Amino acid sequence: MPALGLGTWRADKGEVAKAVTEALNIGYRHVDCAHVYGNEVEVGEALKASSVPRQELWVTSKLWNNAQRPENVRPALENSLRDLGLDYLDLYLIHWPVQLSHNVMYPQSGKDLLPWTEAHALETWNALEACVQAGLVRHIGTSNFSTKKIQPLLDNGSIQPAVSQVEMHPYLQQNGMRNYCRAKGIAVTGFAPLGSKHRPSHQHKEGEPSLLDHPEILAMAERLGTTPAAVLLGWAVTRGTSVIPKSTNPDRLRQNLAAADLELSEADLTIVEGLDMRYRFLDGCHWVMEGSPYTMKNLWDGE
Numbered sequence: 001m002p003a004l005g006l007g008t009w010r011a012d013k014g015e016v017a018k019a020v021t022e023a024l025n026i027g028y029r030h031v032d033c034a035h036v037y038g039n040e041v042e043v044g045e046a047l048k049a050s051s052v053p054r055q056e057l058w059v060t061s062k063l064w065n066n067a068q069r070p071e072n073v074r075p076a077l078e079n080s081l082r083d084l085g086l087d088y089l090d091l092y093l094i095h096w097p098v099q100l101s102h103n104v105m106y107p108q109s110g111k112d113l114l115p116w117t118e119a120h121a122l123e124t125w126n127a128l129e130a131c132v133q134a135g136l137v138r139h140i141g142t143s144n145f146s147t148k149k150i151q152p153l154l155d156n157g158s159i160q161p162a163v164s165q166v167e168m169h170p171y172l173q174q175n176g177m178r179n180y181c182r183a184k185g186i187a188v189t190g191f192a193p194l195g196s197k198h199r200p201s202h203q204h205k206e207g208e209p210s211l212l213d214h215p216e217i218l219a220m221a222e223r224l225g226t227t228p229a230a231v232l233l234g235w236a237v238t239r240g241t242s243v244i245p246k247s248t249n250p251d252r253l254r255q256n257l258a259a260a261d262l263e264l265s266e267a268d269l270t271i272v273e274g275l276d277m278r279y280r281f282l283d284g285c286h287w288v289m290e291g292s293p294y295t296m297k298n299l300w301d302g303e
């Protein structure tokens with residue numbers, strides 16, 4: 001999996017095809033998608049129009065929370081393949097450890113949310129394994145899972161998760177997840193590496209910290225003759241994780257890709273280490289409402 005990928009969440013329908021085309025032209029080979037982003041058709045148009053051979057591309061998509069029942073897994077994957085115009089995915093992730101009723105895209109009330117159980121998760125996992133066997137996807141993994149929720153898949157599955165995708169940046173360094181995955185041979189991809197400023201306004205908290213404006217990051221960027229975004233992405237890649245910044249801006253696409261070659265020194269890694277505050281920009285609070293079986297505690301298992 002190429003270390004520097006292109007994120008497509010909230011890349012507008014009118015812009016995303018152009019951004020993917022530009023990204024592929026300048027050398028991106030990893031595109032991170034999801035059914036729920038609502039733009040896989042446009043991403044697919046850009047993939048189809050590109051002359052990059054399919055085997056050089058890494059395309060990820062994600063199973064939405066309303067399709068986790070085993071009978072819904074393969075149809076959901078086939079739907080993403082159709083939208084993206086592909087015969088197979090490189091990676092398919094369970095998007096959240098959160099289950100929604102099949103006819104619900106986003107919960108309106110707690111009744112739309114069904115409890116998460118280990119047995120249910122294993123059924124979803126087994127259905128994903130069948131998709132690997134059918135040649136529809138090369139690798140399967142998880143997104144937003146704690147290590148506690150990954151472990152039963154390792155214990156009981158016949159295919160182990162290839163990737164754990166989680167929010168990861170200097171304010172949320174996820175050392176527990178990183179060490180766990182390293183020990184188990186699972187790759188880690190970090191989302192929201194720049195602090196996800198483009199997420200919906202209701203998900204912004206008053207007084208939240210800004211990664212791109214942090215004085216230590218600004219000073220490091222100046223000292224290294226680069227940008228704050230490049231420092232954040234270089235930090236992720238130097239730590240051995242892959243990273244999927246979203247941009248639809250040609251200059252920033254270029255800047256972000258170049259950051260894959262920026263190796264932070266031990267001294268700079270130590271400075272960034274001191275910024276961890278276990279802060280989630282995307283804390284999943286939209287799954288927690290009256291009547292919902294989800295709490296912040298059982299969603300993240302305290303990790």
Ligand code: A2P
Pocket residue numbers: 007191192193194195196197198212227229230244245246247248249252253255256
């Ligand atoms: P844009 O698409 O206009 O470039 P994240 O990847 O953490 O979710 O953050 C994505 C947000 O960061 C988007 O708003 C994106 O805007 C912006 N962004 C992407 N690359 C850069 C960059 N190099 N410098 C500053 N902001 C960036």
